[in-house]
Amino acid sequence: MSVKPYGNQIGSKKEQVTQMFNRIAPKYDLLNHLLSFRIDKLWRRRVVKLIKPLRMPDVLDLATGTGDLAIAIGRKVKPNVIYGVDISSGMLALAAKKVLKHQLQHKIVLKEGDSENLPFEKHSFDVVTVAFGVRNFENLQAGLSEMARVLRPGGMVIVLEFSKPLSFPMKQLYRLYFTRILPWWGGLISRDKEAYSYLPASVLQFPDGKDFDDELVKAGLNPVRRWKQTFGIATIYVALKPEQ
Template sequence: MTVKPYKSSEGSKKTQVAGMFNNIAPKYDFLNHFLSLGIDKIWRKRAINLLKDIPNPLILDVATGTGDLAIEANKRLNCKVVGVDISTEMLKVADEKLVKRELTEVISVQEGDSENLPFENDTFDAVIVAFGVRNFENLNKGLTDMGRVLKPGGKMVVLEFSKPAYFPFKQLYLFYFLYILPWLGGLISKDKAAYTYLPESVLNFPDGKTFDSELVKAGLSPIKRYKQTMGIATIYFSEKPKQ
């Protein structure tokens, strides 16, 4: 079943996701850090650290949003990053950050579709994405296209929400995720549907071993999964086979 943000709308998931992020862009960063108690910042650092052995990498940040992961990559790896996203309003926030931090020479962002990336084959040393693949309209197409723009032997790091498995944390987390988070997120962002969609999309996402299988279907080779904070999120580390 395809989960969409706005159930009363006839638009495609891709169109709805773009509209949703345009709506919540002004409050997105605050809500991200507030609703996760700042833990999302730690997850991003751990994700980027997996790429520390690649010398002078050129990195593509898919679904870059407001640019937090791209900025973290530049900070930790001293590298150039290209970010793409389908939401123009999120990219405006990212641009403001890059100008304010004087990073426009090393990080660039542009509008782009994750399932039809505007780059040549074998361009990037690494592809990164945080909390984005869950929003793809066609997961296989998105993963395959990210693999296409990776150089042979290049690495992919996917940070995505997952489902905790153990009692009692699982039950406590699901109560927060299904009831408290949508209420708070909707109240602050003025878009309740966006924060109802968040837990629905997570619960319907093929996480864990199932996502590893999706990576294999897309022509990538899983290396390792790293569960974060008792399974709230997972970092998937994979590579494009050398030719």
């Protein structure tokens, strides 16, 4: 059974995740960069570099949140269009302000939607990206299968997600920070302790590494690269949709 943000409350994981992000949206950017020591920006830049060689791609950024990855792509790549989709209206409201600030409204279209039931036709996109979002899916296979469905043959999926370091002493330091310090610090600033207790719980439960590659294969995608970031704190996964 998948972990939920508010385990003692009524509601599906999807409903609770939506509620959680609507609640923490005002503090999300501050905490995201603060708790990651801003290393998350480096990881996003590496995702953007993987897309940069493509010519005028149609890009779908799922779980776009406040739009950080969509904006980074819009600033460094020459896309035809970028759709940023998220289930949280609160997060999208902040994303819209940031898109206007960066004058990318002609490139980025924001849309409220469910990553497990996308409002797009099959073969609509050249690239699908997700940064720190797949572990929030209620049904991981449904979400990955939707990515495969909307991708064009030969299209690319790029997933940036937290993972679990395996080597001493990073493994021990990471667990201490992630399970003790981060929930306390995040809960204090956001005033939602459950949200920042859910973060480490969802990461520890998530099938990272080869296990996630196996999930991509089940969804009909071909993993081509697994790129560990910063001692394995996060991983960038790259997969292609087979040519037909």
